[in-house]
Amino acid sequence: MLNLKACIFDLDGVIVDTARHHFAAWKKLADELVVPFTEEDNHRLKGVSRVDSLEYILQKGDLVLDSATKLRLMDRKNMLYLNLAKGTSPGDVLPGIVPLMDEMAGLNVSIGLGSSSKNAHMILDKLNLTSRFDTIVDGNNITLSKPDPEVFLKAAQAMSVTPQQCLVFEDAQSGVEAALAGGFQVVGVGHGLEDAHVNYGSLKGLTLEAILKQLALA
Numbered sequence: 001m002l003n004l005k006a007c008i009f010d011l012d013g014v015i016v017d018t019a020r021h022h023f024a025a026w027k028k029l030a031d032e033l034v035v036p037f038t039e040e041d042n043h044r045l046k047g048v049s050r051v052d053s054l055e056y057i058l059q060k061g062d063l064v065l066d067s068a069t070k071l072r073l074m075d076r077k078n079m080l081y082l083n084l085a086k087g088t089s090p091g092d093v094l095p096g097i098v099p100l101m102d103e104m105a106g107l108n109v110s111i112g113l114g115s116s117s118k119n120a121h122m123i124l125d126k127l128n129l130t131s132r133f134d135t136i137v138d139g140n141n142i143t144l145s146k147p148d149p150e151v152f153l154k155a156a157q158a159m160s161v162t163p164q165q166c167l168v169f170e171d172a173q174s175g176v177e178a179a180l181a182g183g184f185q186v187v188g189v190g191h192g193l194e195d196a197h198v199n200y201g202s203l204k205g206l207t208l209e210a211i212l213k214q215l216a217l218a
């Protein structure tokens with residue numbers, strides 16, 4: 001049985017629905033580059049870093065660009081994203097997150113963030129959630145993007161717990177793979193994450209107790 005000491009949350013698509021803003025921004029950039037970009041492409045890019053996402057799109061469009069142009073395109077995508085996300089407010093925290101965090105705090109379970117995004121601090125501030133976290137590891141602190149486990153391993157290390165004592169909450173296939181590669185238990189949030197130990201369409205109304213019960217059966 002899991003001796004739970006910490007939970008690590010992904011940000012985009014788990015805590016807040018900013019995943020749709022990332023999608024819209026990449027779609028616009030891809031349209032400008034005349035590269036087809038579908039929901040399926042978006043699904044593959046969830047959890048993937050800005051630079052790796054751009055490389056994916058360029059490869060799809062058979063485009064070879066110099067590094068200055070790539071930097072400019074990443075800046076453009078980020079500007080489009082920031083513009084879409086600028087109105088993010090505490091009311092945008094997805095259902096179930098705050099009650100789960102309250103329950104974790106009551107049980108002395110540490111709370112960490114493990115996100116590929118370099119905008120994570122800014123988004124958490126807009127959501128008024130920053131002070132809830134014992135550690136925040138994001139795209140600024142890692143060299144390898146999900147599906148590499150680095151982001152989760154760093155968060156676990158910062159909280160002085162082992163992966164086996166942690167639960168990771170993820171909405172992306174790359175994130176589920178990253179957590180499994182690091183030896184974590186994984187809660188999939190959303191659909192089609194069959195590799196996660198347990199999978200829920202949404203965290204609304206869920207308790208940590210119920211998740212742990214289902215994990216024990218899984």
Ligand code: BG6
Pocket residue numbers: 011012019022023045046047048049050053078115116117118119120139172
């Ligand atoms: C992840 C998102 O959390 O962060 C991806 O799921 C995004 O869609 C990645 O590309 C990097 O985000 P940012 O904010 O650093 O461009």
Ligand code: MG
Pocket residue numbers: 010011012013014019046047170171172175
């Ligand atoms: Mg995500």
